[in-house]
Amino acid sequence: MKILAICGGLREESNTNKLVRKIAESSGCDYEIVELGKLEVKPCTGCSECMMNEGKCPIEDDMQNLYEKLIDTDAIVLGSPTYYMNISGAVKCFIDRSLALYYRGIGPVYNPEMPFLGQRPLAGKLGVVVTTVAGGGHEKALEALAFCMGESHRLNLVEKMAEVIGMNDVHDMPEVMKRAEEAGKKLGSSLKQT
Numbered sequence: 001m002k003i004l005a006i007c008g009g010l011r012e013e014s015n016t017n018k019l020v021r022k023i024a025e026s027s028g029c030d031y032e033i034v035e036l037g038k039l040e041v042k043p044c045t046g047c048s049e050c051m052m053n054e055g056k057c058p059i060e061d062d063m064q065n066l067y068e069k070l071i072d073t074d075a076i077v078l079g080s081p082t083y084y085m086n087i088s089g090a091v092k093c094f095i096d097r098s099l100a101l102y103y104r105g106i107g108p109v110y111n112p113e114m115p116f117l118g119q120r121p122l123a124g125k126l127g128v129v130v131t132t133v134a135g136g137g138h139e140k141a142l143e144a145l146a147f148c149m150g151e152s153h154r155l156n157l158v159e160k161m162a163e164v165i166g167m168n169d170v171h172d173m174p175e176v177m178k179r180a181e182e183a184g185k186k187l188g189s190s191l192k193q194t
């Protein structure tokens with residue numbers, strides 16, 4: 001059982017990424033950390049090539065490798081800082097580009113009455129989404145993460161975390177780290193039951 005843990009914070013000391021790592025480490029499962037800040041993931045251009053070409057996105061960047069990792073994993077942890085009461089631009093680029101997966105011909109059809117919405121190859125995988133924020137707006141960011149990964153990609157989200165950090169280092173906030181640990185344990189035990 002393997003977890004793909006996607007760190008969406010681009011800062012070296014990103015609190016979001018610290019929580020993503022804690023969740024993955026606490027799961028007791030094998031995991032791979034992916035840092036979006038170390039990859040090139042360009043924005044989706046909306047060209048629709050993926051829809052007509054078996055899910056092949058024509059943009060040749062690091063997302064190509066991420067597509068395979070997303071398909072191959074059993075669970076996904078995705079973290080985004082809250083920016084302007086929403087997910088960050090880097091995480092939005094990643095999520096927008098993930099749309100190409102719908103057209104690979106894998107997984108359940110999303111809506112038989114609307115075949116152009118494609119299939120869902122990640123359906124049934126487990127997931128945790130997490131955001132951190134200085135003060136407020138995290139609810140909307142969490143809603144966006146849950147919509148993209150839960151409702152749209154059809155992951156079963158075992159935990160949704162939104163943590164108010166202020167200007168602190170989350171490693172100095174034991175109660176928050178404990179919640180991340182518990183989320184990781186829940187993900188691990190859920191994975192072992194699948």
Ligand SMILES: Cc1cc2nc3c(=O)[nH]c(=O)nc-3n(C[C@H](O)[C@H](O)[C@H](O)COP(=O)(O)O)c2cc1C
Binds near residue numbers: 009015084085
């Ligand atoms: C572009 C930008 C937008 C932000 N928007 C908000 C916001 O809407 N509400 C808020 O309380 N904090 C906001 N912040 C602060 C971050 O949410 C907060 O510092 C977060 O924990 C950063 O995550 P990181 O440590 O993973 O980088 C913003 C920061 C940046 C850089």
